[in-house]
Amino acid sequence: MTTEAEVRHVPMWRMRLGLAAKGLRSNWAMFAENPIGLLGLGVIIFFGLFALAHPILMNTVWEPRLYDPVSGFDLEIASHPSPPSATHLLGTDPLGRDVLSQLMYSTRFEFVLGIGAAAVTMLIATTIGALAAYFGGITDTLIMRLVDLVIMIPLLPILIVLGALMDVGMVQLAIIIGLLTGFGGTAIVVKSQALTVKVRPYIEAARIAGGGSFHIIFRHMMPNLLPIALLYMMFTVNAAIAIEAILSFFGLTTIEMSWGLMINTTQFFGYLLRFDTWWLLFPASIAISFLCAAFYFVGRALDEVVNPRLRGR
Amino acid sequence: MWGYLARRLLQMLMTLLLFQVLTYLLIDAQPGDIADLLTLNPDIPPSEVQRMRMDLGLDKPPVQRMVAYIANFWQGDMGVSFLEYPTPVSDIILERLPRTIVLFVTANVIAFWAGFVAGKILAWRRGGIVEYGSTIGGVAMYTIFLPWFALMMIWLFAVTLDWFPPGKFISPLKWLSPDIPSTNDIFMRIIWTSLIALGFMFVGFWVSNRAPRKWRLPLRVASIVLSIAGVIAYWALSGYGHLAWDILSHLFLPVFTLTLYAFAGTMLLMRTTMLETLREDYILTARAKGVPDKQVRDKHAARNALLPVWTGLVFAITASIAGGIITETIFSWPGIGRALLTHSLAEDIPVAMGILTILGIMTLVAHMIVDVGYAFLDPRIRYT
Numbered sequence A: 001m002t003t004e005a006e007v008r009h010v011p012m013w014r015m016r017l018g019l020a021a022k023g024l025r026s027n028w029a030m031f032a033e034n035p036i037g038l039l040g041l042g043v044i045i046f047f048g049l050f051a052l053a054h055p056i057l058m059n060t061v062w063e064p065r066l067y068d069p070v071s072g073f074d075l076e077i078a079s080h081p082s083p084p085s086a087t088h089l090l091g092t093d094p095l096g097r098d099v100l101s102q103l104m105y106s107t108r109f110e111f112v113l114g115i116g117a118a119a120v121t122m123l124i125a126t127t128i129g130a131l132a133a134y135f136g137g138i139t140d141t142l143i144m145r146l147v148d149l150v151i152m153i154p155l156l157p158i159l160i161v162l163g164a165l166m167d168v169g170m171v172q173l174a175i176i177i178g179l180l181t182g183f184g185g186t187a188i189v190v191k192s193q194a195l196t197v198k199v200r201p202y203i204e205a206a207r208i209a210g211g212g213s214f215h216i217i218f219r220h221m222m223p224n225l226l227p228i229a230l231l232y233m234m235f236t237v238n239a240a241i242a243i244e245a246i247l248s249f250f251g252l253t254t255i256e257m258s259w260g261l262m263i264n265t266t267q268f269f270g271y272l273l274r275f276d277t278w279w280l281l282f283p284a285s286i287a288i289s290f291l292c293a294a295f296y297f298v299g300r301a302l303d304e305v306v307n308p309r310l311r312g313r
Numbered sequence B: 001m002w003g004y005l006a007r008r009l010l011q012m013l014m015t016l017l018l019f020q021v022l023t024y025l026l027i028d029a030q031p032g033d034i035a036d037l038l039t040l041n042p043d044i045p046p047s048e049v050q051r052m053r054m055d056l057g058l059d060k061p062p063v064q065r066m067v068a069y070i071a072n073f074w075q076g077d078m079g080v081s082f083l084e085y086p087t088p089v090s091d092i093i094l095e096r097l098p099r100t101i102v103l104f105v106t107a108n109v110i111a112f113w114a115g116f117v118a119g120k121i122l123a124w125r126r127g128g129i130v131e132y133g134s135t136i137g138g139v140a141m142y143t144i145f146l147p148w149f150a151l152m153m154i155w156l157f158a159v160t161l162d163w164f165p166p167g168k169f170i171s172p173l174k175w176l177s178p179d180i181p182s183t184n185d186i187f188m189r190i191i192w193t194s195l196i197a198l199g200f201m202f203v204g205f206w207v208s209n210r211a212p213r214k215w216r217l218p219l220r221v222a223s224i225v226l227s228i229a230g231v232i233a234y235w236a237l238s239g240y241g242h243l244a245w246d247i248l249s250h251l252f253l254p255v256f257t258l259t260l261y262a263f264a265g266t267m268l269l270m271r272t273t274m275l276e277t278l279r280e281d282y283i284l285t286a287r288a289k290g291v292p293d294k295q296v297r298d299k300h301a302a303r304n305a306l307l308p309v310w311t312g313l314v315f316a317i318t319a320s321i322a323g324g325i326i327t328e329t330i331f332s333w334p335g336i337g338r339a340l341l342t343h344s345l346a347e348d349i350p351v352a353m354g355i356l357t358i359l360g361i362m363t364l365v366a367h368m369i370v371d372v373g374y375a376f377l378d379p380r381i382r383y384t
Helices: A005-009 A012-032 A035-059 A101-134 A139-154 A155-165 A171-184 A184-199 A200-206 A214-250 A257-270 A275-306 B002-028 B036-038 B046-055 B063-074 B089-124 B129-142 B146-160 B182-211 B213-238 B241-280 B281-286 B295-328 B336-345 B349-377
Strands: none
Touching: A005 A214, A012 A035, A012 A139, A012 A275, A035 A101, A101 A139, A101 A155, A101 A171, A101 A184, A101 A257, A101 A275, A139 A184, A139 B002, A139 B063, A139 B349, A155 A214, A155 B002, A155 B295, A155 B336, A155 B349, A171 A184, A171 A214, A184 B336, A200 B295, A214 A257, A257 A275, A257 B046, A275 B002, A275 B063, A275 B129, A275 B146, B002 B063, B002 B349, B036 B046, B046 B146, B063 B213, B089 B182, B089 B241, B089 B349, B129 B349, B146 B241, B146 B295, B182 B213, B182 B241, B213 B241, B241 B295, B281 B295, B295 B336, B295 B349, B336 B349
């Protein structure tokens, strides 16, 4: 037991850190009860290590001339694509590039894209959700009607048209997907959470203590909206990875290497429906499906942590 | 109810207008236009490229063009395609829209119904190996990379088993004879015959539900058999049965793929909500007072679990519009989704705008149907 005198000596930041660690520990205990969530987390960590291993391998074992994911070529093999062998564990693509190296190199972009899009979504959704809930009235109406409109916009068709007209790279794609999902369904969920946060006693206390509207929104409301926003981040990551793969598969992005582009290359050289060259189509497709499923699993497990109604007990 | 519908319709029109403004400006803000494609051809002098821009009105400021486009649209003029120059956009869309709507509506209706039934049964038999396997399969289907899944379907059903053709709308060799109607004519006849048969079946079931108990089964069987026999008789007598079958065999794989994709989400959601509903007190009460299990499941639990699933349908529909575009592209199904891809790649803005607007209208109408459906599902909700 710590007495009050002792507590007073602890600096503020350490107390906050301690509280955060405690919250994290109890949430982790709840998360760890769910084997499916752990499985998803495991797959995500595996892909993270997969991405990290690429630069290390390129600098140590793999000769850049042979294994470069974009410009590598193996002269010792007579015809490309070549089946998996000891030098190329997943074979080579029609341009003589190592498939495993491409797969590993692309992984980092999938993470950057997914997390970038999710960060934009989270920033926008928590801001407009908190603003709508806090001010209410005309602000609320305007924001919510805008959200209704954005929900209606079919995302993929718009991106197809945009991708055909402009050069869509990773950054643009992350921002567009983040914007459209942030102003869409996520904002509604966050706003409904913000409405319950708004009437908590500490908001009242902050207002009585003389906190301004923006101080209250950014310092007191938004931190309490983060858990639910984090949950929806997972689903945004999912959507972003899938959309990037689909757009790259249609050949609408300017990304130099990604899983979707690997399938696009397969299609371009006419190996799409030939299952004797399975190593061209399967690795990238399965990687996309697995990573999406992993984020979905983690999202579902987080849902049970954040959403008390779904808990087993 | 009618007042609500009228207000809802007005709101929809305003949303559509805003949607058009936003998408037009968004598309127009992109660099390049159709005339840029001509500069690749060295034989065309720059003055001609400039003249073409002026003819197409591309030299005017974007806002002026947007106002002109929207004003024309609401007068029923969707403009002219740049890619297939003198063809009006409405012709392209009218030719392709029935194909997309058939794909979209069939897949969604079957997926929703099957997802509802499957989710209900899975939740009821919780803990079995069937439930475990189906849940894993459902999540796999829900997060799968759809183009790859479509390719797998082609490989399995078209290449390996050779049951269905791998893509496209028709097999041209069967349509060579000069005295047969156009593909769209046959396709519309397929739609009408199946709608009439479905209507007949529906009436049969409606009557059978009100008939004495011993008449129910014969009435249902009769309505199904008679309507199917009617359709077969119509096509046999018309002499174009083999053509209709040709289109249907091409239709099957895309519909099946999109249905499986849309089915997984509904099934998972239904399973979760049904599990929650089964924990309610009124389920315990119903079982305690001796209501048969089947009735508890279908009347007490499933009926209440349906509401959140019906809400989820709004998002499922948006997802399946995107899924429809992918399915159409992979299967070379000439619907509006595939037209969107080809015409956008050629910077054919009028067609792209027209198709985006049609997709927007489809989403809006689907949302309205979902909202009105609430009133029938939940007697507490009244639209005034």
